[in-house]
Amino acid sequence: MKLRLLLVIFFFSFVNLEIARFDNYRVYSIEIENEIQSQVLQELEATSDSYLFWDSTQKIHQKVDVVVPPHKFADFHEIIKKFSFKLELKIDNLQRFIDDQQPKRQRKEEGDMNWDDYQSLETIYEWIGFLQRDFPEFITVEDIGLSYEGRTIKVVKLSKKQNNRAIFIEAQIHAREWIAGATATYVLNEFLYSNDPEVQDIALNVDWYIIPIMNPDGYEYTRTSNRNWRKTRSPVSLTCDGVDGNRNFAFNFLTADETGNLGASKIPCSDTYAGPSAFSEPETLALETYIASIREKFDVYLSFHSYGHLILYPFGHTIYNITDYEMLQDIGDAMAAKTYLIDEIQYTVGNWNKVLYPSSGPSIDHMYGQHNIPIAYTIEMRGNGPYGNYGFFLPSNFISVNAMEVLNGLIGLVSKAQIILLIFSFTIGSCEKARFDNYRVYSINIDNNVQLSVLKEIEQTSDSYSFWDSPTHVGENVEIVVPPHQFAHYDEIINKFTFRTILIHENLQEVMDKTQPKRQRKEEGDMNWDDYQSLETIYEWIGFLQRDFPEFITVEDIGLSYEGRTIKVVKLSKKQNNRAIFIEAQIHAREWIAGATATYILNEFLYSNDPEIQDIALNVDWYIIPIMNPDGYEYTRTSNRNWRKTRSPVSLTCDGVDGNRNFAFNFLTADETGDLGASKIPCSDTYAGPSAFSEPETTAVENYFSQVHDQFDIYLAFHSYAHVLLYPFGNTLEPVPNVEMIQDIGDAAAARLYSVHSTIYDVGNSKRIL
Numbered sequence: 001m002k003l004r005l006l007l008v009i010f011f012f013s014f015v016n017l018e019i020a021r022f023d024n025y026r027v028y029s030i031e032i033e034n035e036i037q038s039q040v041l042q043e044l045e046a047t048s049d050s051y052l053f054w055d056s057t058q059k060i061h062q063k064v065d066v067v068v069p070p071h072k073f074a075d076f077h078e079i080i081k082k083f084s085f086k087l088e089l090k091i092d093n094l095q096r097f098i099d100d101q102q103p104k105r106q107r108k109e110e111g112d113m114n115w116d117d118y119q120s121l122e123t124i125y126e127w128i129g130f131l132q133r134d135f136p137e138f139i140t141v142e143d144i145g146l147s148y149e150g151r152t153i154k155v156v157k158l159s160k161k162q163n164n165r166a167i168f169i170e171a172q173i174h175a176r177e178w179i180a181g182a183t184a185t186y187v188l189n190e191f192l193y194s195n196d197p198e199v200q201d202i203a204l205n206v207d208w209y210i211i212p213i214m215n216p217d218g219y220e221y222t223r224t225s226n227r228n229w230r231k232t233r234s235p236v237s238l239t240c241d242g243v244d245g246n247r248n249f250a251f252n253f254l255t256a257d258e259t260g261n262l263g264a265s266k267i268p269c270s271d272t273y274a275g276p277s278a279f280s281e282p283e284t285l286a287l288e289t290y291i292a293s294i295r296e297k298f299d300v301y302l303s304f305h306s307y308g309h310l311i312l313y314p315f316g317h318t319i320y321n322i323t324d325y326e327m328l329q330d331i332g333d334a335m336a337a338k339t340y341l342i343d344e345i346q347y348t349v350g351n352w353n354k355v356l357y358p359s360s361g362p363s364i365d366h367m368y369g370q371h372n373i374p375i376a377y378t379i380e381m382r383g384n385g386p387y388g389n390y391g392f393f394l395p396s397n398f399i400s401v402n403a404m405e406v407l408n409g410l411i412g413l414v415s416k417a418q419i420i421l422l423i424f425s426f427t428i429g430s431c432e433k434a435r436f437d438n439y440r441v442y443s444i445n446i447d448n449n450v451q452l453s454v455l456k457e458i459e460q461t462s463d464s465y466s467f468w469d470s471p472t473h474v475g476e477n478v479e480i481v482v483p484p485h486q487f488a489h490y491d492e493i494i495n496k497f498t499f500r501t502i503l504i505h506e507n508l509q510e511v512m513d514k515t516q517p518k519r520q521r522k523e524e525g526d527m528n529w530d531d532y533q534s535l536e537t538i539y540e541w542i543g544f545l546q547r548d549f550p551e552f553i554t555v556e557d558i559g560l561s562y563e564g565r566t567i568k569v570v571k572l573s574k575k576q577n578n579r580a581i582f583i584e585a586q587i588h589a590r591e592w593i594a595g596a597t598a599t600y601i602l603n604e605f606l607y608s609n610d611p612e613i614q615d616i617a618l619n620v621d622w623y624i625i626p627i628m629n630p631d632g633y634e635y636t637r638t639s640n641r642n643w644r645k646t647r648s649p650v651s652l653t654c655d656g657v658d659g660n661r662n663f664a665f666n667f668l669t670a671d672e673t674g675d676l677g678a679s680k681i682p683c684s685d686t687y688a689g690p691s692a693f694s695e696p697e698t699t700a701v702e703n704y705f706s707q708v709h710d711q712f713d714i715y716l717a718f719h720s721y722a723h724v725l726l727y728p729f730g731n732t733l734e735p736v737p738n739v740e741m742i743q744d745i746g747d748a749a750a751a752r753l754y755s756v757h758s759t760i761y762d763v764g765n766s767k768r769i770l
């Protein structure tokens with residue numbers, strides 16, 4: 001009995017889900033070629049609750065998308081024939097189309113937020129809460145009011161420094177335009193995590209106010225009940241709900257344009273119903289109240305919508321241009337130019353009334369007309385294009401490309417606006433970063449002692465030349481970076497001392513740009529080896545490893561860098577009583593391949609199917625420091641790609657010690673020929689430091705290693721570049737006691753290295769080879 005009751009209850013709730021469905025509903029694109037056709041469609045729009053128009057029907061010479069339900073197929077065919085409409089079937093079964101795009105089931109956990117899917121209001125708000133917790137110094141969240149059904153409307157404010165001017169983004173006032181809200185959150189996420197200097201610039205120098213979901217009731221309704229819903233959810237007649245929030249603002253509320261077009265509807269059941277009065281909706285009223293309180297902070301107001309690839313400026317209710325339309329056209333064109341660069345999608349820029357259709361009471365008209373915010377755009381994003389015809393139902397795999405287009409557009413907007421209006425007092429791209437445009441890199445042969453002395457003198461006295469290898473002995477090649485102002489000087493020196501030299505790179509900046517990380521999203525699974533990753537991403541990944549493999553991954557923080565970054569050791573131990581190998585990577589900041597190789601190897605140890613790799617992962621314990629010099633590494637990513645040293649101050653004008661010259665054993669000890677193999681000059685790239693272990697980084701490793709050293713037989717330091725396996729010592733040619741063994745093992749390693757891509761590694765004593 002009880003069981004039956006349970007089953008009955010289950011059965012009941014199962015069939016009672018009231019969801020609008022669109023099985024076999026068709027979507028047509030219809031061309032409006034004349035006044036009569038326009039009137040026909042307007043009549044249909046005004047009188048029918050069967051046909052669902054996705055565009056306004058008021059304008060001649062445009063196409064509108066309309067949803068036709070099965071019971072109207074015959075009527076529709078009659079109308080099409082009678083008035084000779086041209087049309088195209090875009091979707092033949094709307095429900096199938098909606099089903100394909102339903103969010104996938106997902107786990108509920110921290111870090112739930114992602115952009116592979118459209119997210120629920122709950123997930124978005126939870127994510128906003130995490131941002132507030134993680135970035136308390138520059139993220140503020142304000143609840144600006146409640147929706148009709150009592151949901152909170154949130155503004156996220158990003159302010160990274162004082163006295164910035166601000167840009168306001170309002171997204172998804174139209175419930176079904178899911179891409180609008182997803183783009184708003186994506187952009188916010190990029191502001192926090194992007195490595196792109198232009199994105200960092202606009203995140204730093206502009207304050208951003210973002211309402212990701214302006215119409216939370218409507219949005220939830222599209223997720224639970226009717227994917228095609230546009231309006232708010234307040235009751236407006238006996239049988240209809242909802243007001244078009246973007247027709248509900250006060251400025252020129254329900255005002256017809258010069259051709260008599262209202263640009264909104266007075267009929268409650270219509271999708272563009274303007275509401276009983278301006279700001280009748282709690283959502284629009286909350287926004288208006290909030291904007292009025294902080295109006296003076298803004299120069300730019302943006303409203304995110306879909307679809308149409310449009311950048312629209314005021315007004316919607318008049319066919320005449322606003323007085324400063326040229327400025328808005330210029331800035332819009334700059335946005336469109338940047339947007340186009342991502343995926344060659346061409347956005348059209350123009351006056352709302354002309355480019356789209358007449359509309360009265362939209363938010364941007366109110367912000368521009370009532371609050372005098374000088375730059376106001378509605379952005380209509382992707383929907384139908386060369387990538388497919390999806391209308392409001394853009395699949396979630398387009399979120400990221402769409403958002404990157406908009407983000408790039410924002411960069412265009414800010415850079416153009418600052419030129420025209422002088423409102424943003426910074427220049428994009430000028431964040432102080434070392435550049436090497438037209439810097440040349442030469443390889444120089446050292447054929448005699450005079451040449452050696454010349455290069456040593458340059459290395460010790462010049463801060464414009466930069467050596468990639470220290471000149472130490474006759475017979476070697478060294479690589480040197482020559483800045484443009486030294487081209488003549490370099491040429492003179494080369495001729496005077498008859499150096500043999502080869503130009504390796506004509507333009508060092510170009511070479512560096514190729515290795516710059518691509519833009520990336522911040523989410524779990526962010527780690528990959530298509531790019532060099534930030535310290536943050538690497539450490540986050542290490543955290544995931546620890547969580548996912550608690551039985552054999554241990555992570556230890558062994559100390560802090562000079563600037564306070566953690567130095568982490570990842571320990572992999574799959575069984576007891578293994579002997580261990582230690583890998584220390586990237587003590588030299590610019591040698592990015594070292595750290596990337598260390599993490600790659602660790603990843604292979606965990607995931608490779610190769611039995612030989614599985615063997616060494618199982619039977620050896622591995623201790624890996626992926627980034628030994630985190631300050632230097634971050635500095636190469638943000639400021640100077642060519643940086644080698646740590647970041648501690650060492651003289652009035654110079655920073656950094658060569659960590660790999662800072663260990664105690666034979667610290668600053670000359671070899672038999674008197675060569676130090678390190679520098680005592682603070683500004684030098686091989687400066688050994690004021691004393692051994694002067695650097696917190698090397699001290700941390702030393703302290704850690706002295707606790708665990710009895711577990712190890714092998715210590716490896718990863719560097720680049722030269723294809724060499726070097727063993728001790730660096731300061732003498734005298735062979736180490738176990739030279740034969742260490743040479744044999746090195747040869748075996750070199751043989752395996754060669755077997756992968758035929759790269760020849762040289763094995764030998766450091767001093768002899770380098």
Ligand SMILES: [Zn+2]
Pocket residue numbers: 174177246304305306
């Ligand atoms: Zn919209």
